[in-house]
Amino acid sequence: MAARPPETGLMISRATPMRHLVRLLLIAGVALAAGAARADLLADIKARGAVNIGVKDSVPPFGFIEEGSRRIVGYDIDFATAIAKGLGVQLRTVPVTTATRIPELQQGKVDLVIATMTHSAQREEQIDFSLTYFVTGQRILVKKASGITDAAQLAGKKVSSVRGSTSEQNIRKTVPSVQVLAFSDYPAAFLALAQGKVQAMTTDETILLALQLKASNPADYVLLDGYVSQEPYGIGIRKGETALRDAVNRVLLDLEKSGDARKIHDAWFGPKSQLPLKRNFRIEPGK
Numbered sequence: 611m612a613a614r615p616p617e618t619g620l621m622i623s624r625a626t627p628m629r630h631l632v633r634l635l636l637i638a639g640v641a642l643a644a645g646a647a648r649a650d651l652l653a654d655i656k657a658r659g660a661v662n663i664g665v666k667d668s669v670p671p672f673g674f675i676e677e678g679s680r681r682i683v684g685y686d687i688d689f690a691t692a693i694a695k696g697l698g699v700q701l702r703t704v705p706v707t708t709a710t711r712i713p714e715l716q717q718g719k720v721d722l723v724i725a726t727m728t729h730s731a732q733r734e735e736q737i738d739f740s741l742t743y744f745v746t747g748q749r750i751l752v753k754k755a756s757g758i759t760d761a762a763q764l765a766g767k768k769v770s771s772v773r774g775s776t777s778e779q780n781i782r783k784t785v786p787s788v789q790v791l792a793f794s795d796y797p798a799a800f801l802a803l804a805q806g807k808v809q810a811m812t813t814d815e816t817i818l819l820a821l822q823l824k825a826s827n828p829a830d831y832v833l834l835d836g837y838v839s840q841e842p843y844g845i846g847i848r849k850g851e852t853a854l855r856d857a858v859n860r861v862l863l864d865l866e867k868s869g870d871a872r873k874i875h876d877a878w879f880g881p882k883s884q885l886p887l888k889r890n891f892r893i894e895p896g897k
């Protein structure tokens with residue numbers, strides 16, 4: 611060490627950090643550019659002039675094909691329409707299922723998901739969510755004739771639900787010995803109950819009520835008292851798309867402020883609707 615000329619040591623220690631710094635700056639620059647490109651879906655949507663929104667098409671009254679007009683309509687569709695309008699672009703709806711909606715969002719097949727999707731901590735690891743725009747809870751539907759009045763009576767019995775749903779997971783926690791038959795959509799899960807292949811069906815109360823209403827014999831079915839869980843719905847957004855998430859949240863807050871969000875609720879769940887439900891929530895910042 612002592613033999614080395616002091617200048618050399620000085621030169622090395624100066625040059626090395628400099629080269630490192632340049633390289634680091636280059637890497638940071640590339641990362642920033644890549645990040646910006648990925649996090650600019652809002653700009654892409656605006657340039658494209660259309661937003662692709664994943665929606666359900668067999669879940670009344672959220673997203674379903676209206677008899678006669680054959681148009682896709684529902685609570686979620688009204689929100690999708692309002693979001694597209696708020697972003698100043700056209701709406702393109704893309705049918706998704708409970709199991710496909712998150713992968714399709716991650717792969718960029720859709721820009722947003724408005725599809726009866728609960729904002730859960732587990733899903734937050736995969737995607738981002740908007741503010742809550744609907745609140746419901748999970749319940750259990752049985753045939754009256756079954757005599758089942760309590761979830762505990764489902765021990766060892768078969769219950770239908772949908773693959774990839776919170777409903778499927780929650781019921782396993784509530785009744786650990788239950789056998790869950792997971793279908794790809796809710797009409798199929800309901801058919802299993804109607805045909806006696808399962809003793810109960812479980813998912814969000816609103817979905818169950820709408821299916822019961824559409825059945826040929828609604829009076830044959832009954833909802834068990836009590837909730838399995840609370841299910842706040844959020845709009846799914848790819849992780850890191852903060853500009854898009856902020857823009858969506860701005861539209862949601864505007865809809866609440868103008869009263870349009872309540873109007874959408876009233877259209878599907880108001881006193882004159884087929885499914886009257888109290889609106890016991892508001893779209894609020896931070897929720």
Ligand code: GLU
Pocket residue numbers: 708725726727728772774775776777813814841
């Ligand atoms: N809200 C529940 C969920 O996100 C059930 C409804 C659905 O499958 O979309 O899993």
